[in-house]
Amino acid sequence: MTPADLSRTVLHAVRRAVDEDALRAPVPARVRVERTRPGGSGDYACAVALQLAGPAALPAREVAALLRDRVVGTPGIGRVEITGPGFLNFTLDAAADGHARADRVREVRETGLRYGRVTTEAGRLHRLHHPREVRAAVLAQSVARLLRTQGGQVIVGCAGEPDPAWEELRVRVGPRHGAEGSSEIRPVPAGATAGTLVRRLGCDAALWGLQRPAAHDRAPLAGDLLVQGESNPLFLVRYAHARARALVREGERLGLGPAYEEDVDAPALHTALADHPGVLAAAARHHAPDRVARHLETVADAFFDFHGTTPPLPVGDEKPSAAHRSRLALAEAAGKVLAGGLFMLGIHAPPHV
Known part of the structure; x- marks a missing residue:
């Protein structure tokens, strides 16, 4: 069990407690777990019970006990203790964890490029549109691929006539459609055309340079993208x-x-x-x-x-x-x-x- 797995397990326990009306508090967006400090108990510790105690009008240790009862027995978790004012301490089950790692490696090797794909959004149609700008077009294509990993269907359209040079970056825009009911992809513009970027950096380096920064950040598109080091x-x-x-x-x-x-x-x-x-x-x-x-x-x-x-x-x-x-x-x-x-x-x- 990874820290991310453990975080999701505790968050699920919070949701269960709230759904069962055992805990009256807002469900947090995420739960943070940390490596236990030297001298502490278990492998990981979590302070979510202290966070929820005030809104729930309950002692933190009582909140911790509610959550402990809902995570005990989860595969990969060996022992759950309550320490101090209401910390949850987790000791992982090494044997179960080893089996999970083995299963994951086998799954990745068997599924290859499809590893991580799910059908959560099967049947849902996403409409994306973007301005006639190279970075927006590239991001829209990648967002479409990502949405398809979740089982969604995607249509990508451009607000203007597509730039023929986008083909060099493997960008193919489908039928045009209006903005109504669709999501707009509008990052900070690249400040260059597709043809210029491909000539200067090549296709792959240009694609990395356009997508590695967050959409609200400027994309640095300099020669360091070509450094072999x-x-x-x-x-x-x-x-x-x-x-x-x-x-x-x-x-x-x-x-x-x-x-x-x-x-x-x-x-x-x-x-x-x-x-x-x-x-x-x-x-x-x-x-x-x-x-x-x-x-x-x-x-x-x-x-x-x-x-x-x-x-x-x-x-x-x-x-x-x-x-x-x-x-x-x-x-x-x-x-x-x-x-x-x-x-x-x-x-x-x-x-x-």
């Missing part, structure tokens, strides 16, 4: 994907196929993979492809940390083992998440960088 996040994301692919190829050459047989100690990478479906959902809901770009950077950083501390391939006189097969499976899963995220942004994920 760690100062360029796009390079790191694509290099992490290419490196993951290369590890699997080299493993196959050695007769070592990926298979998650033993739990791999790579908490940051496991958490990043687990967060991917939630990132897609939030990015779709908020029409914010920049969230996907930032998440890809997180996945890439976690992958390189894992790669540096726990080599997936045998080193020196090491003999291939189940541990190596499991690390290769995790590396392959990371590569698939990176490829899927880049696809959401319309960017190629080449096997070599």
Whole structure:
């Protein structure tokens, strides 16, 4: 169970308590859980009971007890304690957590680019429209892809005649439609045309530069997007994907196929993979492809940390083992998440960088 999973579990407990009329308080938008401080109890702590005590007109420890009763027994949680004035302290079930990580790695490897897709909005039609401006057109296309990951149907229209040069950035605008009943995509303009950006940066770097900043921020579109080094996040994301692919190829050459047989100690990478479906959902809901770009950077950083501390391939006189097969499976899963995220942004994920 990741911190995000635990946060959602506690929030669900709050909603249940409110729905059952056991707790009369507004349901918060999110619940924060933190690593327990040195000397504390359990793996994670949460102060939501103290937050709800005032509105509920109940002692915080009583609120904590209501929530504890509704999270005890949740798969992945071993023990729940109430400490101090009303803190909830959680000790995770290591065995259940390991099974969940194994299932997730297998799911990513099996579903590939479709990992994280759901049918929550099946049948819902979204109409997006945007001005005749390159950044708006690019963001609209990515928002459309994100909405489709949630099961929605999407029509994208342009307020004016589409720029033929948008085709170079893989932007294809469908039938024009009015603004009524539709969502407008209107970011800070790029300040350049599609043709200029493609000639100066190439398609993929231009797409990253247009989408990595939040829509309300200016998009810096300078030559540093082409730097082949760690100062360029796009390079790191694509290099992490290419490196993951290369590890699997080299493993196959050695007769070592990926298979998650033993739990791999790579908490940051496991958490990043687990967060991917939630990132897609939030990015779709908020029409914010920049969230996907930032998440890809997180996945890439976690992958390189894992790669540096726990080599997936045998080193020196090491003999291939189940541990190596499991690390290769995790590396392959990371590569698939990176490829899927880049696809959401319309960017190629080449096997070599």
